[in-house]
Amino acid sequence: MSPPHFLVIPYPILGHMNPLLQFSQVLAKHGCKITFLITEFNQNRMKNAIENLGTQINFVALPDGLDPEDDRSDQPKVILSLRNTLPSKLHNLIQNINASDGDDSKITCLVISKNMGWALEFGHNLGIKGALMWPASATSLASFESIPTLIHDRIIDPETGLPTRKQEIQLLPNSPMMDTANLPWCSLGKNFFLHMVEDTQSLKFGEWWLCNTTCELEPGALNRWPRFLPIGPLIQSDTTKSSFWREDTTCVDWLDQHPPQSVVYVSFGSLAIVEPNQFKELALGLELLNKPFLWVVRPSTDSNNENNAYPDGFVGSKGKIVEWAPQKKILNHPAIACFVTHCGWNSIIEGLCGGIPFLCWPFFSDQFINRSYICDVWRVGVGLDKDENGVISKGEIRKKVEQVVGNEDMKARSLKLKELTLDNSAEGGQSSKNLQKFINWAKD
CATH class of the missing domain: 3.40.50.2000 (Glycogen Phosphorylase B;)
Structure with missing residues (x-):
């Protein structure tokens, strides 16, 4: 046949x-x-x-x-x-x-x-x-x-x-x-x-x-x-290219230079748009962390995405910023401590298969349901809360990163869920x- x-x-x-x-x-x-x-x-x-x-x-x-x-x-x-x-x-x-x-x-x-x-x-x-x-x-x-x-x-x-x-x-x-x-x-x-x-x-x-x-x-x-x-999970081997966008692979070499569970990874997928004020607050929040960070910032391609204006006071010397990243490799890298994500399903599956705790920042569609699974059912992450102005503040970002990184119980649940998922x-x-x-x- x-x-x-x-x-x-x-x-x-x-x-x-x-x-x-x-x-x-x-x-x-x-x-x-x-x-x-x-x-x-x-x-x-x-x-x-x-x-x-x-x-x-x-x-x-x-x-x-x-x-x-x-x-x-x-x-x-x-x-x-x-x-x-x-x-x-x-x-x-x-x-x-x-x-x-x-x-x-x-x-x-x-x-x-x-x-x-x-x-x-x-x-x-x-x-x-x-x-x-x-x-x-x-x-x-x-x-x-x-x-x-x-x-x-x-x-x-x-x-x-x-x-x-x-x-x-x-x-x-x-x-x-x-x-x-x-x-x-x-x-x-x-x-x-x-x-x-x-x-x-x-x-x-x-x-x-x-x-x-x-x-x-x-x-x-x-x-x-x-x-x-x-x-x-539809997770291919590291040798298989499975994305249509050009990936900046220099970030993997950069991660190799950092100790285990030390780097905060930030990526909001291919569609979510971070408004200019929120973009600046995120940049200042990453600057506050006193931790290395890897941040995916898509290039501006249209008038709706003019969000890449970094604020005064942002140096970014502890971090690396790329336009697109080989995400599966990153989430399986021992240097990654947590994943700040829009809660898109593809990203969640890749994070689960890396055994990585999440900080949840949903934008639209099913991402709010996915956050509920992460925070309330699987208990492998926490949500980022907006202030009275509808902004996730730099202080909130720092507080929640510190809450997740080093949380041994959450990391243990993440690794257990990784094993169950990959099996x-x-x-x-x-x-x-x-x-x-x-x-x-x-x-x-």
């Missing part, structure tokens, strides 16, 4: 592309054939990175339907354009692939990420199997799946998704209590909520909803629906078995 041929279709932002790339690398190691779809805009922007990813995966590019000068941080605009532009071009792409080398080359399964649910319905109509690879927590996926119930129980407004009143709810058994104002769609606007209602309906055409998680991390969500399939991907582990189950399903 021929190995399955997966056409992987991520939503074209880094937080979706990287986990689907990591999953593709895992499938390729199991002998599967992979065609990975990116937009022409990202192909031009990431040309060198794609060339350095090796030959195991075949990358193909299609237009996203936007003009070069359009703002691709406008997510509703991107989502609508992709839905209008891609189906006809995707149909031609699949026809061309299927005609190229006979039966052995035919696409047997589509794997898509959030915001691309229409592609599962599209594939279903062509008789092609489909699966969702969810790039966030299983609990956040369960929250979207629970929208009809939340509307029925009058917890949220059916038109906007906003809570009808201030309250805390437990979305699932064995999950933390949640302020309804922190439901994943509340900070993203009415249009995003209505899109996700529609997108979640399309996800029903995927037989499996794959999640980069484990049964120990999110039992409540994973036990709720039989199509949830945990396959995490799932080892041979005979539950995630490893689930992955083989998925590949066997795709072959049939």
Whole structure:
């Protein structure tokens, strides 16, 4: 029997592309054939990175339907354009692939990420199997799946998704209590909520909803629906490049010069924007620490991200600042003491696999739920609290770093959770078995 041929279709932002790339690398190691779809805009922007990813995966590019000068941080605009532009071009792409080398080359399964649910319905109509690879927590996926119930129980407004009143709810058994104002769609606007209602309906055409998680991390969500399939952690070896952005590897050499558990690592992922006042306060907070720090500061690429003005009094002599970092290597480096994070799911999984305690600084979407898991359920981190002006002060940063660094009980829990998490991907582990189950399903 021929190995399955997966056409992987991520939503074209880094937080979706990287986990689907990591999953593709895992499938390729199991002998599967992979065609990975990116937009022409990202192909031009990431040309060198794609060339350095090796030959195991075949990358193909299609237009996203936007003009070069359009703002691709406008997510509703991107989502609508992709839905209008891609189906006809995707149909031609699949026809061309299927005609190229006979039966052995035919696409047997589509794997898509959030915001691309229409592609599962599209594939279903062509008789092609489909699966969702969810790039966030299983609990956040369960929250979207629970929208009809939340509307029925009058917890949220059916038109906007906003809570009808201030309250805390437990979305699932064995999950933390949640302020309804922190439901994943509340900070993203009415249009995003209505899109996700529609997108979640399309996800029903995927037989499996794959999640980069484990049964120990999110039992409540994973036990709720039989199509949830945990396959995490998707952590490749250090030799495998699994990011589309150019990484500054000099920071690893810099870490080598520091003693164990001495460096504070700060990174807020690929999308979160730190406002100018908050950026300056963070810089002053790191200066106050009297500890070395490694800080990822993305370059300003548009008018919304002019946040890189360092304050007077910031020297930064104890730290190293880079534009992008090889995060998995960093979080597995013995010099790292704690991780100041936006609580994006990819970062959390990488931190858990490094056994690193967290300082939680969520910005939007599922990041608030993830903070609750870190602080209240797993107890491997603490939250950073805003003052009356809505700013996380330099004093708060110093206080919470000191609270985490050197906390032996928290470090012990972090190392125990690391062991439990990684065991799932080892041979005979539950995630490893689930992955083989998925590949066997795709072959049939």
